[in-house]
Amino acid sequence: MSGISYKMSNDPPRSLLLSSNFECKALMELARTTLMPSFRVPRHRLISNCTGKFTIDMHYLLRPDCIGKRQTDFVPSVFVGGIVYVAWYKENVLRKIEKAFAAGYDPALELASHGKKRHENVPTILEELEWDLDGPWTQHLRRKEQDLIDQIVHGEEFGHYFMLLGPKGSGKTTMIFDAMQAIQAEGVSMCDAHPDLEVFRLRLGKALNYEYNEDSQTGLFQRRGPALDIERALNKLEKVALRHSKRTGKPLILILNNIHFFDHNDDGRNILLQFQQRAEAWAASGILTMVFSTDDAWPFFVMRKNASRMHVVAVSDLSYKEALRTSMRMRMNAKHQKDDPEVFKKVITIIGGRLTYLSRVSKAKHMLEHAEHMLAVEKAWLLSQIGLIPDCDDDVMDEQKWSSCSWLLLRAFVQKREEDERKRAEAIARGELLEDNLQELPLPKISYYECRQIMTRPDFLEELDRANIIAIDTHHDVTPDSVLLLNAAQQVVNAPGFDELLDGVRDRVDEIESLHRTRELTFKDVDAGDRIRIAVDKGGGRLVDF
Numbered sequence: 001m002s003g004i005s006y007k008m009s010n011d012p013p014r015s016l017l018l019s020s021n022f023e024c025k026a027l028m029e030l031a032r033t034t035l036m037p038s039f040r041v042p043r044h045r046l047i048s049n050c051t052g053k054f055t056i057d058m059h060y061l062l063r064p065d066c067i068g069k070r071q072t073d074f075v076p077s078v079f080v081g082g083i084v085y086v087a088w089y090k091e092n093v094l095r096k097i098e099k100a101f102a103a104g105y106d107p108a109l110e111l112a113s114h115g116k117k118r119h120e121n122v123p124t125i126l127e128e129l130e131w132d133l134d135g136p137w138t139q140h141l142r143r144k145e146q147d148l149i150d151q152i153v154h155g156e157e158f159g160h161y162f163m164l165l166g167p168k169g170s171g172k173t174t175m176i177f178d179a180m181q182a183i184q185a186e187g188v189s190m191c192d193a194h195p196d197l198e199v200f201r202l203r204l205g206k207a208l209n210y211e212y213n214e215d216s217q218t219g220l221f222q223r224r225g226p227a228l229d230i231e232r233a234l235n236k237l238e239k240v241a242l243r244h245s246k247r248t249g250k251p252l253i254l255i256l257n258n259i260h261f262f263d264h265n266d267d268g269r270n271i272l273l274q275f276q277q278r279a280e281a282w283a284a285s286g287i288l289t290m291v292f293s294t295d296d297a298w299p300f301f302v303m304r305k306n307a308s309r310m311h312v313v314a315v316s317d318l319s320y321k322e323a324l325r326t327s328m329r330m331r332m333n334a335k336h337q338k339d340d341p342e343v344f345k346k347v348i349t350i351i352g353g354r355l356t357y358l359s360r361v362s363k364a365k366h367m368l369e370h371a372e373h374m375l376a377v378e379k380a381w382l383l384s385q386i387g388l389i390p391d392c393d394d395d396v397m398d399e400q401k402w403s404s405c406s407w408l409l410l411r412a413f414v415q416k417r418e419e420d421e422r423k424r425a426e427a428i429a430r431g432e433l434l435e436d437n438l439q440e441l442p443l444p445k446i447s448y449y450e451c452r453q454i455m456t457r458p459d460f461l462e463e464l465d466r467a468n469i470i471a472i473d474t475h476h477d478v479t480p481d482s483v484l485l486l487n488a489a490q491q492v493v494n495a496p497g498f499d500e501l502l503d504g505v506r507d508r509v510d511e512i513e514s515l516h517r518t519r520e521l522t523f524k525d526v527d528a529g530d531r532i533r534i535a536v537d538k539g540g541g542r543l544v545d546f
Contacts, residue, residue, distance in 0.1 A: 089216055097240045100209035101252055106185035107206060108192070108257075109177060145315055146175050152291060153179035153188055155250035161279040161290040163303065166315030167471045167481055168295045169356030173257060175315075176293070187244070190255040195263045197226035197271060208233055227274065234278050241287040252288045260296035260466070269302055276303050276310075283309045296465050297472035312474045317482065318353030320440035326355070330362035339367060347371045349440060352483025379488035385467060388505045394512045404505045405455040406464060409446075410489040411502070412454050413480050416444035417490065443486060448476040 099105060149164075151157045153176065164172045180188050191207035194200040205212055212229045241252045256275065262268035275290065282288035294300065303310060318326060327344055350371040351357040357374065364370035386403040389396060420441050427433045452458040461478070464470045468481050480486040492498065523532060 093210065093236060094240055094243075096209045097236055098244070100189050100207065101187050101240070101244065103184040103186035105209075106180065106189055108190040109180045109185045143171060143175055143315075143318075145313060146178065148313060149175045150179045150182065152289065153253055153255075154183055155187055155253060155289070158251045158286045158289055159283055160309050160311045161283045162292070163300060163310060163312045164291065164293040164315055165297065165300055165312055165474060166295070167317070167354075168468055169354050170315045170317055171355045172293050172315050174355070176255060176257070176291070187248075187250065188253040188255065190257060192257045193259045193261040195261055195268070197230075197267060200262075200271075201226045201229050204230060204233055208237060210236060227271065230271070230274065234274075237288070238278075238282070241282065245285075245287040251282070251286055253291065254288060255291040255293065257293045258295065259292050259299050260294045262299070264298055264462075264466075272299060272302055273306065276306060280307075280309055295468070296462075298462055298465070300474065314474050316473075317443075318355065318358075320348060320353065323348045323353035323358060326353075327358050327362055330359055331367070334363045336362075336365070343368050350375055350484065350487060352440075352443075354482050354484070357482070357484060375484060375487055375491075378484050379491055382469070382485065382488050383492065385469070388501050390501060390504050390508070392505065392508055392512075394515070397509055397512045400505055401457070401509050402460055402463070404502060404509065405457045405460050406469065407493075407502055409451055409455050409464070409470070409478075410480070411493050412446060413444050413486060414490045414493045416446065417441070417486065420444065440483075443479040443483065445477040445479050448472065448478055451478045 104110075148157075152162055164176075166172055176190070180190070189207045191200075191204050194203060201212070204210075210233050212232060237252075237254070244250075244252055259272065262271060275292075279290035282290065292299065292303070300312065317323075324344055327348065331339065331344075344367070347361055347367050351361060351374060360374070361367050361371050386406040388403055388407065389400055392400045424433065424441065446454070448461070451461060455461065461470070461472070465472055469485065471479050471481050473479070480489065526532070
């Protein structure tokens with residue numbers, strides 16, 4: 001029993017300290033049924049202190065006239081003791097979940113912020129530029145979406161639940177951690193998804209400080225399974241959220257990170273539906289706000305069908321000017337020597353505004369060389385995934401069909417980028433644009449509908465999205481995953497003989513499919529001079545002789 005302890009003193013020698021009026025009444029009932037049916041503890045034997053706790057004189061409980069001699073009294077005592085234990089255990093489970101949302105508890109934030117350094121008053125290294133680079137580091141890495149993320153995580157946006165959709169490495173999780181750090185994760189809990197639902201079940205239990213009754217004997221008599229255990233955890237969480245909302249007037253925040261890690265099958269879609277149903281109900285009541293984060297678009301397509309209160313926050317790469325400013329700050333933070341501004345511009349032209357790429361390049365000794373190395377690695381990786389094989393065998397026909405359709409789409413992206421560059425050059429020649437103030441072109445976009453026509457295989461689009469070759473946004477526009485990948489694809493497409501290679505692979509795939517559709521008839525015991533007559537009757541009685 002929680003809060004029960006023994007005090008050692010001279011008078012009385014032993015006493016029992018109870019932490020609540022409920023436990024005091026429960027013990028009195030237990031003693032009455034165990035010792036004798038007519039047992040009562042007089043009021044003068046109960047001592048109450050200013051903290052609301054009660055002390056029972058154990059000498060009184062152990063008096064001979066209070067001890068029953070019938071062994072049959074043991075059965076009701078066990079029954080009442082079990083009731084007291086179960087009631088205490090259920091209340092303790094809710095208290096543990098409340099602790100999971102207390103300030104400073106969240107394990108994900110503690111792990112992410114361990115050893116993290118905050119740099120302030122970083123000196124300016126590029127005096128020739130007019131950008132104001134003075135001030136704290138966080139002010140210059142703050143995304144435009146950060147204000148909305150702060151409002152969501154701080155419990156100021158309720159009545160909805162949210163999905164953060166953007167390519168890998170664009171800064172979604174970083175913005176969430178920054179918002180959690182500002183309030184020490186008070187009222188917030190975060191959990192990472194996993195394709196194995198048993199593993200995800202344990203991660204959710206860790207995030208909520210919930211043991212799924214595995215630390216109690218009552219867990220022996222319940223049906224097990226990831227979906228059932230997750231439903232039990234959400235039931236407990238709902239009770240805690242109701243208490244928290246009544247006490248503070250603000251909703252709790254539950255963040256599911258990287259939900260694209262769930263398998264895109266019935267189990268994965270069912271677990272998303274399970275959370276979405278709760279998110280809809282909790283958003284309507286304002287007791288809890290759920291935040292889903294994903295790199296791929298398929299969870300958005302799945303949840304969009306049943307969503308009525310879901311808001312989608314699109315997170316993209318930094319713009320050209322933002323990427324320049326951020327790379328300079330990262331370079332200063334890495335304590336490297338000042339580089340020529342033209343080097344930064346060339347680097348951004350190669351890798352774009354992806355935060356993970358900027359961080360990697362800024363820490364390198366020679367930025368431009370490292371950016372070119374990253375481009376070579378990206379090109380090699382792209383060819384390893386969807387490289388074309390001329391005169392391929394029928395065993396790899398399906399793989400080459402996927403590769404050829406993928407290159408049809410990438411070639412369309414490259415052609416669109418070259419068309420945009422041509423239009424920009426013409427605008428500069430006409431004086432409509434100034435080359436000094438020119439910003440990098442955005443990634444070329446093609447609508448999802450047009451991509452289906454280009455590839456002729458719409459089912460390949462989701463596979464390319466999962467492979468981080470393309471990205472699909474909330475407007476159903478398709479772009480290359482990053483500027484780095486677009487530059488790698490441009491080198492491959494502009495290589496001599498690429499169009500002939502692509503057409504040859506597509507012709508080879510057509511030949512293999514044609515062979516698979518061809519049927520061969522073999523006649524045995526046919527001698528020279530024998531005639532074979534085959535009749536094709538389509539209603540006209542036509543005879544075809546061979």
